Amino acid sequence: xxxxxxxxxxxxxxxxxxxxxxxxxxxxxxxxxxxxxxxxxxxxxxxxxxxxxxxxxxxxxxxxxxxxxxxxxxxxxxxxxxxxxxxxxxxxxxxxxxxxxxxxxxxxxxxxxxxxxxxxxxxxxxxxxxxxxxxxxxxxxxxxxxxx
Numbered sequence: 001x002x003x004x005x006x007x008x009x010x011x012x013x014x015x016x017x018x019x020x021x022x023x024x025x026x027x028x029x030x031x032x033x034x035x036x037x038x039x040x041x042x043x044x045x046x047x048x049x050x051x052x053x054x055x056x057x058x059x060x061x062x063x064x065x066x067x068x069x070x071x072x073x074x075x076x077x078x079x080x081x082x083x084x085x086x087x088x089x090x091x092x093x094x095x096x097x098x099x100x101x102x103x104x105x106x107x108x109x110x111x112x113x114x115x116x117x118x119x120x121x122x123x124x125x126x127x128x129x130x131x132x133x134x135x136x137x138x139x140x141x142x143x144x145x146x147x148x
Contacts, residue, residue: 013082013089017059018047018130019097020078020137026118026145027102028137031067031110033127043124045094045133046107056093064097067109072097078140083129090129098144118145 021029030043048063050056057075064072078096083089102115116124118141121134133140 013091015050015056015059016047016090016092016129017050017056017063018045018092018094019060019064019072019075020045020094020133020141021064021072021097021099022118022141022145023099023101023115024145026141027115028118028121029102029105030114030116030121030124030126031107032112032114034109034111039127041111041125043126044130046109046113047092048109057095060093060095067107068105069108070103074098079133079136081129081132085128092129094133096141096144 029046031046032043033039033041035041046064046067047060048067050059051062054062060075061072064070075095075097077093079094081090081092081094083092105113105115107113118137121137126134
């Protein structure tokens with residue numbers, strides 16, 4: 001166990017902010033973690049760790065700007081998750097980030113990024129801390145999306 005891991009117990013979790021970027025037509029942006037990152041090869045929603053003195057919203061705006069080179073201002077809290085991995089704990093706040101349509105995305109933090117239909121997300125292997133949200137997304141996003 002590294003010094004980083006030992007400092008991230010359930011009483012002092014790693015704080016993460018992530019964006020569920022979606023269109024009204026239920027297309028969701030997801031990223032595949034770089035192979036050399038912890039959880040490499042698994043899928044996640046874009047975002048990252050909070051820096052010192054930063055709140056979840058500030059971290060989200062900064063992380064999405066850094067990773068996707070796009071600024072999001074119309075965001076809202078969507079879901080919160082706590083997850084205990086064998087080596088560390090995480091506290092993730094997911095924000096809904098509505099966009100009118102998909103755009104060609106280049107990510108500085110993922111091996112691959114894709115726009116996926118909401119109904120197809122369950123085919124992907126997500127980080128464990130994201131899996132609960134993937135199951136709840138159809139209900140959580142229903143007020144903001146159309147099924148037709």
